[in-house]
Amino acid sequence: MDGTMGFAKFNSCCGCFVSSFLLVLWFCLPSILCLSNSNIITSTQNITDPETMVSPNSIFKLGFFSPENSTNRYVGIWYNNMSELTVVWVANREKPLTDSSGTVMIANNGNLVVLDGQKTVIWSTSASNISQNSSAQLLDSGNLVLQQGISNDGNNTVSGGILWQSFLHPSDTFLPNMKLGTNVKTGEKQLLTAWKDQSNPSIGTFSAAVVPLNIPQVFIWNGSSPYWRSGPWNNRIFLGVPDMQSVYLDGFNLDSDSKVGRAYLSFSFVSDPLFARFVMDPEGKLVEYRWDEENNNWFIKWSAPNTECDIYGNCGPFGSCNALDSPICSCSEGFTPKSTEEWGKGNWSGGCVRRTQLQCERSNSTGEVGKADGFLKVNMMKVPDFADWSAAADIKQCEEQCLSNCSCTAYAFDINIGCMYWSGSLIDMQKFSSGGVDLYIRLAYSEFGRKDSKVIIITTVVIGTAIIGVITYFSWMWTAKLRGRKKMKKNMDLGEVSTDLSDVGMLEDGIMTSKRRELPAFELEDLAKATNYFDTANKLGEGGFGIVYKGTLLDGQEIAVKKLSKSSGQGVEEFKNEVMVISQLQHRNLVRLLGCCIHGEEKMLIYEYMANKSLDAILFDPTKRTLLDWKKRFHIIEGIGRGLLYLHRDSRLKIIHRDLKASNVLLDEELNPKISDFGMARIFGGSQDEANTKRVVGTYGYMSPEYAMEGRFSEKSDVFSFGILLLEIVSGRKNNSFFQEEAPSNLLGHVWKLWSEGTILEMIDPALLEPSIQVEVMTCIHVGLLCVQEFAKDRPTMSSVMSMLSCEIATLPTPKQPGFIQRQITSDTESSSRNHNIFSVNDVSITICQAR
Template sequence: MITIHYRTAIIFFISSILLPCFILAIDTITSTKPLTGNQTLVSEGEVFELGFFDLGNNDLYIGIWYKQIEKRTYVWVANRDSPVSSSSSKLTIGENGNVILQNEFETAVWSSNQSVTEVNTVAQLLDSGNFVLRLENDSNPQNYIWQSFENPTDTLLPGMKLGLNRKTGVNRFLQSWKTDADPGSGEYSFKMNTDGFPEIFILENETKSVTPVYRSGPWNGRRFSGVPEMKSASKIEFDFWNNSDEISYSFQMLDNSVYSRLVMSSSGQLQRFTWVEPSRTWSEYWFAPRDQCDSYRQCGPFGVCDANASPVCKCMKGFRPKNQVSWDLRDGSDGCVRSSELDCGSDKFLPLKNMKLPESSKAFVDLSMNLSRCAAMCKSNCSCTGYANMDITLGGSGCVLWAVDLFDMRQYAVSEGGQDLYVRVAASDFDQSPTTGTSENGSSNNVGKTVGIIVGSCAVILILLLFFCLRRKKMQRLKNSSINRKGPQGRSQDYLMSEGIIVQSGKDYSNETKTDDLELPLFDFTTLVIATNNFSVENKLGQGGFGSVYKGVLMEGEIIAVKRLSRTSGQGIEELKNEVQLIAKLQHRNLVRLLGCCIEVEEKLLVYEYMEHKSLNTILFDKEKSARLNWKRRFDIISGIARGLLYLHQDSRLRIIHRDLKASNVLLDKEMTPKISDFGMARIFGGDQTEAETKKVVGTHGYMSPEYAMDGLFSIKSDVFSFGVLVLEIVSGKKNRGFYYADNQLNLLGHTWNLWTQGKALELLDETIGAEFSKDEALRCIQIGLLCVQEHAEDRPNMSKVLLMLSSDVLNLPQPKYPGFSLGKRHHEIESSSKQDESLTINEVTVTILDGR
């Protein structure tokens, strides 16, 4: 009897410990069994888990993640914009039958917010990742009262639908997290445009406007016409519905053991990830925007973008560039215009193969019409600009008509995809011989026109030469007269124009002179004197080789940064010309924004947006301040610089080589977002140009690539070298110039190489980073840095490859080769390094050594 009691006691004791674990391993909550604290719901097949989570800022969210994946991957967040702060908060079924999240005061913070007729409801987590509210005794999916699949956050899962539910009127869309550590509603969304011929856009949600960034193209029966990669997705089945109930898109996995998800990232990229079981990692299967032609309206109206061509924008036969000057500078945003007037009765239609269909929100769609009837309808409507099949399956069916300008067209290679598009052109242009097709500027190549162009060009050149000579004399007189003026009111716009700089008064700044034909705000010198308190020392933000930078406050309260170029700098006006001409045309979140300039007698000033945290070097190389740069911020800064540099090299209107990328030329705003600045040394490359040579090598010692410093050869790869140095400096918190290890034999690059080859790369990390960092990310950044500083330019990756390596934790990176300039100082270098702003000659090439500005 005693033995029986003893065993009973043991069983009771073990049960009391284990029973709560079994109780918590449930998939359903009720009004009497809420979810609290560290409890979680687990779907029946243990695929997904739901519970409270904290990303390290003491804010609690209810979210869903994969149960079997060790590193949590969140796919849905309930209270993304309404976190709670107490672990005593609970998720439960309220008195009105809705699922609600209550804080510690039992106040509802988040709710399913449905009209529920019966209160005997439960909330259940399914193996699909769907969290549903249903009647207790009714599991029919058609009768769900509410479901998370109808309320997505940033992730689309298999079976989840994106688009318009006509019954409820809700347009389901993805919206990014604010940052990787903040699941709040971010700046980017992926949303179905249901007007006309439906298609999906990536939208950037700015303060007062929503800007399209990328367009999928409409659904053509097999895939979105702008996503040819969908045809190679053998393990994924895509579905599209357009009926009385819905306009929606979804995908299914043909192998349920494979996890895949579509994510709208906080950086503005739409990414598809697939779980790779052997390596236990997420592999980036696809992403968009992928290239320059994925940028929305890259080539303007009637322009066609071709990523395999250079330049990427071209005009169709029968069209020519609207703005030839911008077109020649690789800026196709103004698009193309017709070469000849249309004559409705005789117009013809130009067939274009492998096309991403034009923007289709204003298109007319008829499912019952075949292509021949579609062509006849378009021809009879004088406003119709083009037509195509709505569905390309089974030989093609349906009709799409455009009666507006055609935007955002793209042509793919034959093997990639796209579909046929027919564009209206004048008969005279259509009937040109085949050898007179469209060149990249849209002009004809026939002999008669060629002769006419040559003769006309010669005449124009002679006229321009005569005009230029007369204008130059006039400008010189104006320049001389302007220099003789005195005082703050002696500003000379004519002098500015004579130097090749065109400015505009686009904003009504205090005391600012207005001029109708200007293109950049022109500030009055007096205004900037007042704003900077007469360029006081207290307002000084920094100083460099070409002058000082001051903080200023305009009368309207706007804070600015004013670069005052040194009067004694022989290169000052050249730097100002270059900077104004370049920055005014560049727009990117990781490039500093130029607000205007000022030229008055000997004063030359540039006005920029104000950067609250100044330059990167003021924080990175200061032991006390660098503690503010945790690993996440450092990684974000590296990624931001990479995005800005990629924009300069590939995605901007002009291909720009910066030539002076360094820590002091990376500015940080109040959010620590990096912005590349100082384009005084930058050079423009043509679309086909990959390398240039100069006799005057300018830049900063420690950041210049070997081929540039030694032979004057610069290219995008010389910028990549500078970026690699910058990456290693950000990781280590140490300068490449001035850092020497082991009896002056190794600089930072050589020291990093030694640690890498010895398997001790993590010893490079700045000790102020602390213990909270991703070892994989840190090692990947060090490896990328070494790949970028390899001695030979051809071994270095381009910036698009660098961004891919930074964003993918499963990509196999190549092993780096020996870095350039990794040895320590030679004797003559030690002697000269103590001097600033001096020049030394290497192989008859002058190298100007400039310290941080």
């Protein structure tokens, strides 16, 4: 009996214990499960291997990992939700854990620490002056922040003061919005340090950082020796990186303070800043990686050094390196190898020495008076290291300052830096095939005499050859002209007048077109009769090129005659260009060129007649624009898009229009749009994606930022113009129609302000505010904003634009701030546009499309 009762009591106690345990587990389980999803570490919440924590929008993850071919455990940060482990930061690089017993926690002194299984601290943030409870938070930027207090909202906002952050203690990776810098006074330095190898994150041989002395540069060191340098920063680019063309493409920014000797470099790339990174790899290369979402892997976008010439000081003092030459090293004009024997063996480290002592040096040592030194100009150079800076208004003053300083051996002038000069030896010079700056090297006066004698001989030979060539050329031209006249007369007699464009001298980018192209030629008298002798009553429009007249030929065909004005800013080259370009194109959304007329100084183009003139004549007319309901406007938008897609991708020639605007879109009697005016257009080669021009032409308000400010154009330049045009069609307002209003100053600023405030419906033409079309109109606005983003790489291609408009792409990316708007127009949610999640700044992403 007693045994039975004892057993019953035992069972009762066990039942109570189990119930209590389950109850405690029930209340604790949510905390345990949430731990791996938290982005906060507090004094009561830590991470134990293999637990992890993620940033608020699941972009980065912090936890324990083992490198490839290693069993050691490290605490690190890596990209979340990627097919391959990509580590961007490591805490305990020099003290790996040998097992899975590690813990990350907040210590009693408020620092973030990593403990091994014996509770020994193997890594710590070592912050000081922690006055209250602290916490560690992983942000969506990849930055691990130790802060005062505890963040309650769990987002990217730091609640208290920052005590320590991983961005100021980087490993081998440079992430967007990270500041890589150096402070000369305090010694504080953000240094990228390579791993020893792919399996060992401990600090390797190579490192990289920004050096702010004089003019900031980026350096790679091999141990303590310089290994590569970027050349000076000119507030736009690094002068020693020839393929770094523009801030609009590369997105770098360097904040410097010469008073305290501090410079911080940061970048924010235009495609997707969260998935671009620079890595200092174990082999000594600084590599830029981009994430390819389509192939789900990283690819190399840029790297340095790449050639022997990129290695610091490879050719020694006064030696110049050119990767395209053999041998790659040579002495500058006026210099000779220091050791001819070593130079012949390929050992250029000794460099070069002057052949002739400078005049100012001779004067100081012997009192000899002679002619003043001069400067040899060397084009497209990576300027030497150790540049000094002086305040000079222009290159002439820079030269005078260098000439008056006996120790000055060279100078260069960059409009964004000013006067750079060098004293002593010139180290790490490199000759580029493009980019760089002009370097002026100081030589004795007699060195120019040697050069001049060579020049005289060469010039004599060249001039003699040229004279013979010119005589031969004009003889051939005279003969060809006589043959051409006979041919033209014969054609006119047969009633088959034609113009051979190669005879007109069609040129594109300086290259004579090799294939002969025939285009019908009209007689001036016939065009005069067709337009009633260019009567103003037949005037259709007028632009920078001249006047367009309506005409009717004898057979009743209606035509439009574009007559080039003699005072036109668009001259003969634009006329030739348009004839050559448009004569090769056939598409229903491109205006058709019927022929041309060249008669003395008169030059005309004859097009098919478009009954409804240009789009701007209807769209911006308060009365006529009511004719354009949404169906017609969308039809026009699609037609323009198809025309551009044909120019960029589907035609035999890849053509960039460069002057797309409402007045260059013509409408036929059924309001079908046709792109016109190809005077500014440029033909690209098969593999060419981008070009540069010193002569920026087009219409302000429609030009993309990189074209208007840098002269760089591509198909993305046309996409920007298309975006402006799309927004104009939706709103019924010109982009430049806001100048008399307080703010913003253009249509882009107005649309962005409304978009950011969530009141975008206010910009839609009142005639279009029908509930049934609202989704389609909003899609067009969204696509328009994507097209006008400030950076070229952010903009979609025309093929993507057409897919978006046709709803083949249902969820659209988040637009960023457009180019050329007032910078003060921002929104509180602007930073969220950098998140990987796809949503818009005003929470109205278009994710629903209706079939048409």
